[in-house]
Amino acid sequence: MDLAIVIGVIVIALAFDYTNGFHDAANAIATSVSTRALTPRIALLMAAVMNFIGAHLGLQVAQTVGSGIISAPQGRHGLIIVGGALVGAIAWNLVTWYFGLPSSSSHALIGGLVGSALAASASVHWTGVLDKVVIPMVLSPVVGFLLGGLIMIAILWIFRRANPHKANRGFRYAQTVSAAAMALGHGLQDAQKTMGVIFLALVVGGYVSPGSDIPEWVITASAAAISLGTYAGGWRIMRTLGRRIIHLDPPRGFAAESAAATVLYTAAIAYGAPISTTHTITSAIMGVGATRRLSAVRWGVAGNIIVAWVLTIPAAAAVAAISYFVLNLILG
Template identity: 70%
Template sequence: MDTFALIVTIGVAFFFTYTNGFHDSANAIATSVSTRALTPRVALLMAAVMNLAGAFLGSGVAETVSEGLIETPHGSGGMAILFAALVGAIVWNLITWYFGLPSSSSHALFGGMVGAALAGGIAVYWTGVLEKIVLPMFLSPIVGMLLGYLVMLGIMWMFRRANPHKAKRGFRIAQTVSAAAMALGHGLQDAQKTMGVVVMALTIADVQEHDNIPVWVKISCAVMLSLGTYAGGWRIMRTLGRRIIELDPPQGFAAETTAASVMYAASYLFHAPISTTHVITSAIMGVGATKRLSAVRWGVAKNIVAGWFITMPAAAAVAAVCYGAVTLVS
């Protein structure tokens, strides 16, 4: 039974990674597609490949997820908690995908972990949750918005005398690079989060005693994220690419470059699991505000930000209910 529970939990973790891919594929390519720098299928293929590559570029985020957030109890109870956490995250991913809301798969996962842990009566390390999840959740969008605003101002000043048509054509080409950097950062962040969960499952099942990530776990998570990315998240892509602001190529380049820079800094300097959704969305808002404040559809932005705040508690509630159902059945 323990082996079966481990296999099922890892399978659900891989499915979460898949939903993460198609839910968050818009993060990497929505701006490039909306400015017509890339066609949708080419953009998705590029994002899938770069996601795959990004998954192998580090392990700091995975280590943050696998330790320091909740207690890691051994036995079937611990596996049930992890299973419920993943189901809570998956359900919230599917709900927000259906409504085209660019919420954070990462915070859905963290909310699920906390909700399942509380329902299962194990310790939640609130200091770790605050420092590693909550603070980055607030800081990364602020940094993304301010940096996006400043980067766009710099581009406008540098190209103030350039021919507008030639400049836009050049930025369309440049966007292929910035979109690839964004997808690489997404793989670096989001594939590692599931790696951390799988390592937790292996530790709970006493399959391994250390926090090293096996190669097969890295490959599996990277492939599932890439497959999900290639499946595409068209509903959310429309929200990011068109509904917040009508982007032109220089704005798209500025937003993608900003978001990718924030993700690399968070991954390598702080090992912080930040939300790629939060960063790219806030960068788009910051870039758009340089045009004029009214250019940003703040009503849409308000709904998106509201979704950010309810993601963790909503996923936590679903995970708690799921844990209760699992304990009843077992």
């Protein structure tokens, strides 16, 4: 029976990974599609491939999610906690996708883990939540905003005497590279979060020891699921990021993607922090847009997005807590 629950949790985790890719496809390609640097299908295919590659480039974020957020007890009870967390995260992903809000799949997962653990009276590593989630959650959008603005200012200065038509055409080509870098960073960050949850399920199920390496099949399955979800696309959110915040041209799209990719790599490799690709690219787009003029950014849309950011962790935690009680009633 416990093996069946382990398999069920792994299937739910991969379903979350798929919805993560589906939900966050816009993060990597919205700017490139909106500036017509890439066609939607080519952009999605490129993002899916780069997601798959990025998922194999490190394990620091997976280790944080797998052991640094909660401690679930061994056996069926621990598996139910992980299952409840995943259901909460998936539910919030689908709600925000429906309304076209680019909320954070990462923070939905963290909120789910915390909510399910609290409902089960399990241990939450609040220091880890503060250091690896809350502080990076606040800092990464700020850094993304400032870095996006600085890169755009540098571009405006360097190309101040360039022919606008030739410059736009050149930056369309450059956006192929920056979009690929953004997609690679998305795979590096978000696929690892699912790896960490699957590893946690295997640990509490007694199938691997806490200090062992993450099995290769977990890495490959997580990479494949997020890549398939990315290729399926998330058109509602793509419209929000690509056009509703600010109308982007190729230089601004390149600047936003470059800034966001830099923040993603630094957080994952240097700190193992599971930051939000959504927060990072959205704030970078705002920073780039603000270099034109502050009124060029549609701050009302940005305000709606920020509300979704603030609500994500507590909302996912609440749904996860309810899911835990339901699953515990059925399987406990």
